[in-house]
């Protein structure tokens with residue numbers, strides 16, 4: 448697949464309005480699609496639903512997980528039998544150089560699922576995305592756009608069966 452094909456509408460899912468239960472259901476469908484691992488960037492303003500989505504996704508894969516927002520810790524990790532989930536929130540990062548101590552390049556030294564809130568603050572040290580999720584306010588709910596950013600991500604997105 449060429450990069451042009453990745454911007455094809457077939458490589459994206461757009462939902463204009465989801466209330467919180469709908470967003471959780473979407474996150475659960477996404478969880479099933481990404482359970483083999485990959486990198487997901489979560490974009491959206493404060494309160495757009497990034498942590499809500501990550502929490503529902505993680506709890507879909509690890510039902511008894513206590514999912515804390517990584518706003519202060521920057522990273523929270525969850526071990527599954529076959530992979531590790533890393534949930535990052537880079538909101539408080541002012542300069543990508545502050546991330547060096549996190550060892551971002553080692554996150555993928557074992558099979559992993561990496562969820563990144565505020566990826567635009569991570570600079571070049573972040574692993575490249577397979578899927579990019581954009582969340583926005585839409586009345587009392589949220590809008591969702593999920594885009595594939597790699598062939599792996601495109602296959603995962605297609606497996607969700609949303610059309």
Ligand SMILES: Nc1ncnc2c1ncn2[C@@H]1O[C@H](COP(=O)(O)OP(=O)(O)O)[C@@H](O)[C@H]1O
Pocket residue numbers: 465466467468470491492493494495496497498499500564587588589
């Ligand atoms: N689809 C939705 N519809 C309405 N409210 C939502 C929805 N998703 C999340 N919320 C609410 O919005 C608030 C902010 O969510 P959060 O996930 O912390 O945002 P972010 O991580 O993007 O800053 C929470 O109070 C949550 O309950």
Ligand SMILES: [Mg+2]
Pocket residue numbers: 497498499516536564
């Ligand atoms: Mg958040």
